[in-house]
Amino acid sequence: MQSVRAADSGTLEARDVHVRFEGVRAISGASLHLGQNEILGLIGPNGAGKTTLVNVLTGFQRPDKGSVWLSGRNVTGRTPFQLARDGVARTFQGVRLFGGLSVFQNVEAGALGVGLGGHRARERADEVLQWLNLASQAMARADALPFGEERRVGIARALAMRPRFLLLDEPAAGLNERECDELREVIRDIRRRLDCGVLLIEHNMAVIMGLCDRIHVLDQGRSIAEGAPSDIRANSDVKRAYLGEDFV
Amino acid sequence: MTFVLQNIVDAISLGALYALTALGIGLIFGIMRLINFAHGELIMLGAYALFFTFGMHEAIMGLVAMALVIVAAIVMERVAFRPLRRANPATLLIASFALAYFLQHLVLLIFGARPKSVTFLYELSEYFVVEGLRIPKLQVVTIAITIVLLVGLVVFFRRSSIGTQMRAAAEDFGMARLVGVRANSVIAIAFLLSGVLAGIISLLYVVQTGTLTPRMGVSLVLVAFVATVIGGMGSLVGAAVGGLVVGVLTVALQAVLTVELRPYRDAFVFAVLIGFLLVRPQGLLRGRSARERI
Incomplete structure (x- = not known):
């Protein structure tokens, strides 16, 4: 990056x-x-x-x-x-991840939201997950995460928007x-x-x-x-x- | 043996029809928290389009009907539901009823109250005969289309960028907007897809019954609505499974009930479903995480 x-x-x-x-x-x-x-x-x-x-x-x-x-x-x-x-991106006290989506898709949604195409959005999601040490959790459902990781995914999703x-x-x-x-x-x-x-x-x-x-x-x-x-x-x-x- | 197999085939094909309708309703509910009772009127409009274009080449009839239903679905969202985007779910529900009645009476005004009949794709009413089992081609087609559409939708939702954004919006609409998801396009696409589903049901339904009335969509949507509740509101696969369950239950009761009781078949169907919901109110598959945090 x-x-x-x-x-x-x-x-x-x-x-x-x-x-x-x-x-x-x-x-x-x-x-x-x-x-x-x-x-x-x-x-x-x-x-x-x-x-x-x-x-x-x-x-x-x-x-x-x-x-x-x-x-x-x-x-x-x-x-x-x-x-x-x-x-201008933010996170919430209550995190508000998309519970039914995977960790990867949560972060991807942030990248897609700011207008990246499918391929670039996936690349950026990979990048951010790697960076925040979440790569091993990428395929886990977001609502199955322990609390600390949930917060990190919230930050990852905001970062995928490249604020x-x-x-x-x-x-x-x-x-x-x-x-x-x-x-x-x-x-x-x-x-x-x-x-x-x-x-x-x-x-x-x-x-x-x-x-x-x-x-x-x-x-x-x-x-x-x-x-x-x-x-x-x-x-x-x-x-x-x-x-x-x-x-x- | 043949009797049982015959019933199984009937059950699956009726279930498939319900499943397709339930998918259309579940799709919109998942994203907007709107139970769109006017979905049935989309199906009805498609059927009347077939009636109106009757005599033309059947491919043209089918295409016109599909196009009309899809356009109607998109216009419906734009004119009736978009202005109510911030309204509460009850308001949306009432709006969908109003829209349903409006469309029924519009068709009543144009075509009259008497049932119409139309022949479409007559070849599909023929049977395959396998080992004494009579399988209407229509049933095979219905089941095949349902499987293709269900798999197609699931793949679309899980693999495509738009699908990811739609699922994000379905999970938490406000948050999805905050990460930049375009709400208007996501909802418009959802309605477009529900239009495709409704259009296909129009065709299948007309092939099957050949009879149309302005209120033909009402009972179909009621059953499909119950199917989505059984399946678990907000889960697409759940909606399809729910449709299948209701279809199988209906055919099973038809086969098991005595002749005197058969007219009350639907009462039995709904009694069983009420019983089911008492035991498992969240439905077969839970749509989303029930956790809420502030």
Whole structure:
């Protein structure tokens, strides 16, 4: 898989996004930008609006106020389907594999979806499965997989779409330590090989601190801090909002 | 012995006809969660196309009927179901009923309520006689076509790119869209295939009975619907097996029941099927993983 260095560095951006559900503010003023070739961590306490923000960035949720920008174009209100074709892929907490299809076909579907022909799509599926160490599982039914591998197939399916931005919603949840290590390697690899920006929602601090170039902190729907892992660790607002419970 | 064999042949060929109808219904249900009761009216339209073109060369009759049914299936999706794509399954179901009644009454308006008869491919009504066993050519053709179509569909779904995308859409329509699968083409192709199946049933049905009424599709679709439920909603092979089971059951009861009870044969058929569903509500083959995670 050769990586193509884009001349202009693309970005995926949320600008001053507000979302309310039935009068409850889920997000009130969140802004973040994700560059290509960058790993950005998105953290915050439960209910801070992390998944909602990812939903906004991927077109699942239309913001009440604010906008979403993809490499300088305003893409607010585009459907998830359109954004996927423009290179914004995501995974879900619930993975949502096509259970009755084989692992290979799950990944192939991603490649077909972005418009590759049958032969090229199968080649790419092979490539991605090899890369993620799933080649031996290729013919297994997706709903027969153990949990950790199921997650990896979810990532493989997103990667088969060759995204420019990949948003991972809690990919380490429920994984054991060895699987977490593998996941870290995979995410580093994604950036290196695909020149792809990765947004990572994660509660596992070891994963976040070890991987991210920058970390963005949400609290009660607001962006409260952003910076290098060491800055975030030292930030007193963040400690109060979030790390206080987990990190002392 | 001959009596038993004769019944087995009858059972398989009736089962094959049901299986073909069930395949058409199962195909659409698998992808859209729509039980398309207007599928029977597609079959009815094909039959009336044969009636309308009667007198022309039989190949032309067959082609016109097939073409009409396929076009009707695609138009049906475009006009009636696409605008309701985001509606809940109950709304879709009601829409399919409305469409079925509309088509029945359209034909009623044009051709009248009296049954019509048409002769098509008469040669197929002849028999092969093997060891005292009379096997209508039509039954052989029906069984052969069913096997070819079932194998063809399974291969198409498992091996072709469109097939993979259709199965992905059948598993999780929203997710399939997210990985870029083109929803509109996938659904249009599904309807096209259901049109092909319905068209073939039109031909076989007319050869067999030669009689048409505007409501001829209704009972066929009802039986086929039950067959898909028996087979396990959402599984194509299940739908075919379900069709076969219902056909075999029908013929078996026809043979076993006393003359006085025979008029109530279908009541027995459905009683057995209700009993089956009480024991195994998920059907013979389960269509998709029952696991759900948030």
